Amino acid sequence: MKYYELTYLISQETSAEDQKIFSDKLTESISAKQGIIIDVAKPTKRRLAYPIKKQEAAILSTIRFQMEAQSLLVFKDEIQKNQQILRSLIVAYKPQPITAIPHQPTADLAALEMQIVDSQKIFKNETSATEAENNQEQKSISEEKPKTKRNKQKADLKEIGKKLDEILE
DSSP: OEEEEEEEEEETTSOHHHHHHHHHHHHHHHHHTTOEEEEEOOOEEEEEEEEETTEEEEEEEEEEEEEOHHHHHHHHHHHHHOSSEEEEEEEEOOOOOOOOOOOOOHHHHHHHHHHHHHHHHHHHHHHHHHHHHHHHHHHHHHHHSOOOOOOOOOOOHHHHHHHHHHHHO
16 A cells, blocks of 8 residues: 545635535545545645636645555546546655654753763864964965065056157157
């Protein structure tokens, strides 16, 4: 059996009771085909990006279930023939395994906090040492390069203009 997720849109004019009844009908249909219901999401009203069958908004709901591939084909046909559903999508997915977080006693937490504080102190000392080394390297590099300034005289605009006039004549 594979895991599937059915997401569907129904008309926004459907009442809350009718939404619940419709969702129950779908879950009964899945169960009738030897499917296993995993999760049924609460229907929510959504504004649509574009009109679907002249509807600007719709009710969105999702059902996650397990079912055999042969039964899924029959279920898809039922969904497509249903006039209440504006759009539907069935997607196969792989469920994520739930990993348990190990319980740690409070004494262990105190020890961990001390380790964190110690590691922060060590980190600060290491970074200050590396900063000092970098500063020394910068000083040695700056000492190696002699500082020379170019002594350029600025030309007068009047002199440049006179020379251009001489050349052009």
